Amino acid sequence: MNQDAAKQTDSAHAQCDAPEVSAPFKHIGVITKPEAESVRETLLVLFDYLAQRDANVLVEECIPRSINSRFASASREEISRQCDLAIVVGGDGTILSAVRAMAGANVPLMGINVGRLGFLADISPDEMQQSLDEMLAGNFRQEQRFLLECEVMRDNQCIFHCDAFNDVVVHIRDVARMIEFETRINNTFVNHQRADGIVVSTPTGSTAYALSAGGPILHATLSAITLVPISPHTLSSRPIVVNADSQIDILICNTKEGVAQVTGDGHLSHDVHVGDHIKIRRKSPCITLLHPQQHNYFEILRAKLHWSEHS
Template sequence: MTLTTDTRSALSRSSRPLRFAHVVIVGKYHAPGARHAVDEIAHFLHDEGCDVSLEQETAANTGLHQYPALDVAAIGKACDLALVVGGDGTMLGIGRQLARYGVPLVGINQGRLGFITDIPFDCYRETLRPMLRGEFTEDARALMAATVWRDGHCVFEATALNDVVVNRGGVASMIELRVEVDGHFVANQRADGLIIASPTGSTAYALSAGGPLLHPGIDGFVMVPIAPHTLSNRPVVIPAQSEIALEIVSGRDASANFDMQSLTSLLHGDRIVVRRSEHALRLLHPVGWSYFDTLRKKLHWNEGG
């Protein structure tokens, strides 16, 4: 039998040693079909020669107990790669926790948009096979470290990959925020709120509020007012090395959200301080991945040309 060039190339790739020997799967376990998807991918990884574990909540909620169940600390210590099966929310949740351990992550999209879970489920096999053997593009994403200060004491802290959002409560009135950058007064802004977003988060809430798209390679954050009282209050891009401080001057029932996954209530005089985290998320993409391909597909831009 004569092998074609493509067949020889495929055999050569599959015979290469594994770059990632121990892979953990993190699943969107409450979604319909999640158990089947996680089980199918686990079998695929096993057939490729990987040791396979499940994140402990994924294991508990899917009932797949034939694989070791690991908490975040154990994943950080033992695993070479985390495979996230779900949507961007699933990636945000586990990504913030694993960033401190330097574990790289790959996203398989079972959600709706999938800006950072960018491998379609229906082609994960042919995409993951070369990635497991070292054929990938690495993409470092900045995180934000946020703290809330009250009467000189830190009362809340969180890490955010997408955004930190300070907004008003359910009452129909604005809040007023004193905004400082690196200790310099910027303005007192009256608005429904203010978003501080990373390049990753620039395609999320910040985009819907009129903010710009920031390429992941840009070392900066963007401040985007939500429905400002003064229409000249526009989005501003800030160097990522800066410290941004917001003080609650007036307004009722204000709160701070971090990636829309954790929340704390705010009082008058509270200060929310946001700076770049010392950790970064390591995202892996297939060879040939392009940020602009992602934007074009997910935002339904004209695909001509």
């Protein structure tokens, strides 16, 4: 990576232990959504481009031979072991899934956005070849972002574990009922509250469910975690932001005859009972996202949230 690119590292880097990324990339993996046919045209153009590069390419096994006829297929686990770069074709949901699968592998990801403008996948298909020329030559911005890891403890036994790139949510599963829970941070009592639930969010997830619940937007590279109550019973229950090294413990106190649930990134779920402890902390190491040099986080916020628009 050249000196200009080296300067374009956006992160709370001292708090992350992901290695610095440098080009050239000799082993490139391609990951996409399960419905690969929906991104066929983008994949075909990408494969034509990669065929001209001096690199070994592994393609996710969900991509059919009608689209990929030249590269070896592999699972995400194999891509995480063998590649030094993963190109993700899809939207933010595809990147969320890829990040969880690649967590701990120290493989940087770049996202080619197919669909609506994304917070994570920020290379458009129209600009793909030019962006890849620059980025594969080492001209990119890199961001270190962290995941959360969650454990549900029952009778001192871990009964559920998940990783989340956006958020961990505690809520009632099937009906509109409140839940009572107690929150401790670093073994220090914070509060006992009644609410529809609580969102524990990374900075990446602060523009997702946490934002809808009234939480603040955190810059994506901050070393912080947000706790946002969902429709709390008292107006004095407000979101709080804590250091990302904090250990968060949520004790389920009462579910009002409903079934409470903990969910990671809206996909991985498990029922929780009264007396269960939900322990949440930052996962190590961080994940590295690569962006074009002109990447502008606030420009994406303006576009996604319709800031500065005039009627």
